[in-house]
Amino acid sequence: MKFRAKITDKGCLELFIHVSGTVARLAKVCVLRVCPDSLCFGPGGSGGLREARLWCEVRQGTFQQFRMEGVAEDLNEIHLELTAEHLSRAARSAAGASSLKLQLTHKRRPCLTVAVELASSLGRARSVVHDLPVRVLPRRVWRDCLPPSLRASDVSIYLPRWRTLRSIVERMANVGDHVLVEANLSGRMTLSMETEVVSIQSYFKNLGNPPKSAVGVPQNRDLESMVQVRVDNRRLLQFLEGQQIHPTTALCNIWDNTLLQLVLVQEDVSLQYFIPAL
Amino acid sequence: MKCLVTGGNVKVLGKAVHSLSRIGDELYLEPLEDGLSLRTVNSSRSAYACFLFAPLFFQQYQAATPGQDLLRCKILMKTVEKCCISLNGRSSRLVVQLHCKFGVRKTHNLSFQDCESLQAVFDPASCPHMLRAPARVLGEAVLPFPPALAEVTLGIGRGRRVILRSYHEEEAGFSCSSPTDSTAKAMVTEMCLGEEDFQQLQAQEGVSITFCLKEFRGLLSFAESANLNLSIHFDAPGRPAIFTIKDSLLDGHFVLATLSDTDSHSQDLGSPEHHQPVPQLQAHSVPHPDDFANDDIDSYMIAMETTIGNEGSRALPSISLSPGPQPPKSPGPHSEEEDEAEPSTVPGTPPPKKFRSLFFGSILAPVRSPQGPSPVLAEDSEGEG
Numbered sequence: 001m002k003f004r005a006k007i008t009d010k011g012c013l014e015l016f017i018h019v020s021g022t023v024a025r026l027a028k029v030c031v032l033r034v035c036p037d038s039l040c041f042g043p044g045g046s047g048g049l050r051e052a053r054l055w056c057e058v059r060q061g062t063f064q065q066f067r068m069e070g071v072a073e074d075l076n077e078i079h080l081e082l083t084a085e086h087l088s089r090a091a092r093s094a095a096g097a098s099s100l101k102l103q104l105t106h107k108r109r110p111c112l113t114v115a116v117e118l119a120s121s122l123g124r125a126r127s128v129v130h131d132l133p134v135r136v137l138p139r140r141v142w143r144d145c146l147p148p149s150l151r152a153s154d155v156s157i158y159l160p161r162w163r164t165l166r167s168i169v170e171r172m173a174n175v176g177d178h179v180l181v182e183a184n185l186s187g188r189m190t191l192s193m194e195t196e197v198v199s200i201q202s203y204f205k206n207l208g209n210p211p212k213s214a215v216g217v218p219q220n221r222d223l224e225s226m227v228q229v230r231v232d233n234r235r236l237l238q239f240l241e242g243q244q245i246h247p248t249t250a251l252c253n254i255w256d257n258t259l260l261q262l263v264l265v266q267e268d269v270s271l272q273y274f275i276p277a278l
Numbered sequence: 279m280k281c282l283v284t285g286g287n288v289k290v291l292g293k294a295v296h297s298l299s300r301i302g303d304e305l306y307l308e309p310l311e312d313g314l315s316l317r318t319v320n321s322s323r324s325a326y327a328c329f330l331f332a333p334l335f336f337q338q339y340q341a342a343t344p345g346q347d348l349l350r351c352k353i354l355m356k357t358v359e360k361c362c363i364s365l366n367g368r369s370s371r372l373v374v375q376l377h378c379k380f381g382v383r384k385t386h387n388l389s390f391q392d393c394e395s396l397q398a399v400f401d402p403a404s405c406p407h408m409l410r411a412p413a414r415v416l417g418e419a420v421l422p423f424p425p426a427l428a429e430v431t432l433g434i435g436r437g438r439r440v441i442l443r444s445y446h447e448e449e450a451g452f453s454c455s456s457p458t459d460s461t462a463k464a465m466v467t468e469m470c471l472g473e474e475d476f477q478q479l480q481a482q483e484g485v486s487i488t489f490c491l492k493e494f495r496g497l498l499s500f501a502e503s504a505n506l507n508l509s510i511h512f513d514a515p516g517r518p519a520i521f522t523i524k525d526s527l528l529d530g531h532f533v534l535a536t537l538s539d540t541d542s543h544s545q546d547l548g549s550p551e552h553h554q555p556v557p558q559l560q561a562h563s564v565p566h567p568d569d570f571a572n573d574d575i576d577s578y579m580i581a582m583e584t585t586i587g588n589e590g591s592r593a594l595p596s597i598s599l600s601p602g603p604q605p606p607k608s609p610g611p612h613s614e615e616e617d618e619a620e621p622s623t624v625p626g627t628p629p630p631k632k633f634r635s636l637f638f639g640s641i642l643a644p645v646r647s648p649q650g651p652s653p654v655l656a657e658d659s660e661g662e663g
Contacts, residue, residue: 086465093422093467109463127470128422133463 001078001136003034003104006065012267013100017091018244019058019269024088025242026054026273031137031145032087032112034068034078034104042145044081049259052235052275055147061268071139078104079137079145082112090114090130110134147272153253153261155227157183158208162250166240168202173233175200178278181236182228183254185209190226193233210251227256231275236260239273247271279309279349282338294329299355301327308350309341318355354379400533402520405511407481409440413501413508413523415475420498422467423491429537430494432510433486440476443468445488445537477507487512487519488537497521497532515539 007013019041023030029044041056060066070076094100094116101115111131118126137145159165168191172179176195183189187208192201239262247264254260257277264271283291294316298305302318302325309315313332319325333339342349360377369387376384402408419442423430429445446464473479501508501523512519516538523530 083465089422089424090465090467124472124474126472126475129468129470130422131466131468133465 001071001104002067002069003078003102004065004067005039005063005103006099006101007062008064008099012062012064013094013097015245015267015269016058016062016100017095018246019056019271020084020088020091022243022245022271023054023056024084025244026238027084029081030084030087032080032082032134033145034070034080036068036070036076037066041084042147045144049148049274049276052232052239052273054239055272055274057270059268075139077142079142080104080110080112081135081137082132086130086132087112087114090116090132093128093130094118104134105131107131110136148274150255150259152212154256155183155185155254156210156212157185157187157189157252157254158210159250159252159262160189160204160207162240162247166237169233169237169240172200173237177233178230179233179236180228180230181252181254181260182226183207183252184226185223188226227254229254229257229260229277231260232278235275239275243271243273245269245271279314279342280338280340281309281314281336283335284337287335290335291331294331295355298327298329301325303354303356304352305355306350306352311341314339314341354382357382398533400518400520400531402509402511402522402531405513405517405520407485407513408478408509408511409476409481410478410507410509411476413498413504413506415471416508417498417502419469419471420491420495422469424467427491429488430491431486431488432512434479434481434483435470436483438473438479438483440471440473440479441468441486442471478509481512485512487515489519489534493532493534494521497523497530500530512536 007016023041027041027043031042031044033040033042037060039058041054041058043053043055068076068078070078091100091114094114096119097116098119099117101113101117103113103115105111105113107113110133112134114130114132116128116130118128169179172191172193175198176193178193180192181189182192187206189204189207190201191204193199243264245264245266247266249265250263252260252262259277260275262271262273262275295305298316298318302320304318306317307314308317310330313330313335315328315330317326317328319327357379358376359379362373362375362377364373364375365371366373366387370389372388372390374386374388376386378384419440420430423442423444427444431441431443431445433441433443435441444464444467446466498508504523504525506523506525509522509524510519511522515536517536518533519536521532521534
C-alpha cells in the first residue's frame with residue numbers, strides 16, 4: 001500500500017486547505033479513500049442516511065504529483081480513518097507555503113504524514129511535518145464508506161446566491177428547527193417555516209435547473225409542480241456556514257419527502273451534503 | 279446613579295470595558311431604565327460598540343436618584359500618563375497611583391502581606407548549550423502547534439537544524455483495535471528551522487530538552503511585543519532551561535524544568551514517570567498571571583482588584599520592577615506552590631513540576647506564612663488544565 005501526493009500550486013493548496021477545513025467542521029472522524037485518481041472524504045461510522053452527512057471528492061487535478069498503490073490489484077484503493085481536525089490543522093499550517101505533501105507512512109504505527117515546505121520571508125527554507133495517526137480500514141467495511149447510490153432526484157435546481165441563502169436560513173434557525181424546502185423544474189424555490197406565532201416564507205425564482213441526464217427522467221414531467229422535503233434547519237445551517245470553498249456550481253437535489261442533497265463544485269473538488277427528511 | 283456589581287459579573291464588566299477600549303478612547307456611560315449602557319466610538323467614527331447591562335446584572339441598580347434626571351457622562355479609558363507605586367508601611371498598603379490626562383487620578387490601595395524575597399538559584403553561564411533568535415522567529419516556529427499543547431521538545435538535528443516537536447506522553451501498550459483508540463491519539467507536529475535563523479547557536483547535534491510550551495509562550499508573547507531577542511540556555515534533560523530576554527532597560531528570566539531521561543525519538547518506553555531533580559529555593563512561588571496578557575497597566579490593575587474583591591483580602595507580593603536573581607550558589611531552581619483558590623491542591627502534596635517566572639508582573643500570590651528554605655521534590659505534573 002503506497003500513497004504519495006504533492007501540491008505545489010498556490011490555488012490548489014488554498015482549495016485543499018478549505019476542503020479539509022470544511023470536512024473538519026462537519027465531521028469529527030472521517031474516512032479518507034485513496035483512489036487511483038482522487039481522494040474522497042466521507043463520514044466515519046457506519047453508512048446510511050439517518051443523519052446529515054458530507055462526502056467530498058478531490059480529484060487528481062488538484063495535485064501536481066499523485067501516486068498510489070492500493071491494497072490489491074483488483075481493489076486499488078486505500079481506506080484510512082482519521083480525525084478530521086488533525087488534517088485541517090496540518091493543512092492550515094501550509095497557508096502560504098510553497099508545497100504540501102501527503103504520504104502514507106509508518107512511524108511505529110500507520111500515519112498520514114503531511115509535510116509542508118514554508119517559503120521563509122528571507123528565502124530560508126523551513127519545514128513543518130505532521131504525523132497524523134490513521135487506522136487502515138479492513139476491506140470488509142469499505143462498502144459502508146461510500147456515498148449512497150440513489151435513483152435520479154425528483155427536482156434538481158441551482159441554489160440562490162450563497163450569502164443570501166445563508167442569512168435567510170440563519171434567521172429561520174433563530175425561530176425554529178425545521179425548514180421546508182420546495183423547488184420545481186421551472187427554477188422556483190421556496191423556503192418556509194412555521195411556528196405557533198410566526199411563519200416565514202422566502203421565494204426564489206429564475207434560479208435555473210441543471211440539465212438532467214437522459215437516464216431516468218420521466219418524459220411528461222410537470223415543470224411547475226413543487227417537490228418538497230422538510231429538514232432540520234440546524235444541519236442545513238451548519239453546512240451553509242461550515243463549508244469553505246468558493247463553488248463555481250452550487251445546486252440541490254430533492255427527493256420528494258425523502259432527501260435533500262446539496263452539491264458544490266469548485267475546479268476539481270466536489271462537496272455533497274445529504275440531509276434526510278424529518 | 280448607583281450600581282453594585284458582585285461576583286463573576288465584575289470580571290464580565292471589566293472585560294466589556296476592555297473590549298470597548300480596543301475600539302475607542304472614551305467610554306460613554308449612560309444609566310437607563312432598562313440598564314447601564316457603555317458605549318464607545320473610534321476616532322474616525324468607523325466603528326461603534328455598545329454594551330447594555332440589564333438591571334439583573336447588578337446586585338443593586340439605581341439609574342438615577344429619585345427626583346433627578348438620568349445623567350450620562352463619558353470618561354477616558356486610555357489616558358495613563360504616569361504611574362506611581364509606593365509602599366505605605368503604616369497602613370500596610372501598596373499604593374498604585376495612575377495619573378491620567380485631564381486631571382484624573384486613579385488610586386489603588388492594595389493590601390499585601392510580608393514575604394521573603396523570591397529568589398531562584400540558577401546560572402545561565404553554567405549551561406553548555408544555548409541558542410538565541412529574535413522572538414519573532416520563535417513565535418513563527420510555535421505557530422503550527424495547537425494552543426492546547428502542553429509540552430514541546432527542542433533539539434538540534436542533522437545539519438544543525440533546530441527542531442521543535444510536540445511532545446505527548448504515550449500510554450504504554452495502546453491498542454489499535456478501535457477508531458477512538460488510534461485516531462484520537464495526538465498528532466505529532468515537527469517544525470524545522472535552519473541554523474541561519476539564529477543569531478547564536480551553541481549546541482551539538484543530538485541534544486534536546488522537553489519543556490512546558492504554555493509557560494514558554496508567556497515570555498515569548500512579551501518578547502515578541504517588545505521586539506527583543508530571546509536566548510535559551512540549557513543543559514542535559516532534567517536540568518532546568520533558562521530563557522532570557524534583555525535590553526537596556528529591562529531583563530527577564532524564565533526558568534523552566536525539563537523532562538529527564540527522555541529520548542525524544544523513542545517516546546513509547548514503559549511508564550511515563552519523570553523525575554525532576556530540584557535544588558534549593560528560598561521563598562514561595564506565585565501562580566501565573568491570569569489570561570489577560572496586555573500591557574495596559576490600567577486594565578491590569580482593574581483585573582487584579584476584581585479578583586481581590588472576589589476572594590476577600592488577598593496577599594500580594596511586592597511588585598518589584600527589576601527581578602535580578604541573586605548570584606547563584608548552586609544551579610537550578612525549584613518551587614513550592616499552594617493556591618488557596620484551587621481547593622484541589624492540598625498542603626503537603628508534592629507540588630507540580632513547574633515553578634513560576636521571576637518576571638516582573640507576577641501577581642496574586644495567596645501564600646502561606648513564610649518558612650525557611652527546604653528542598654522539595656517536584657514530580658512531573660499530569661498535565662495542567
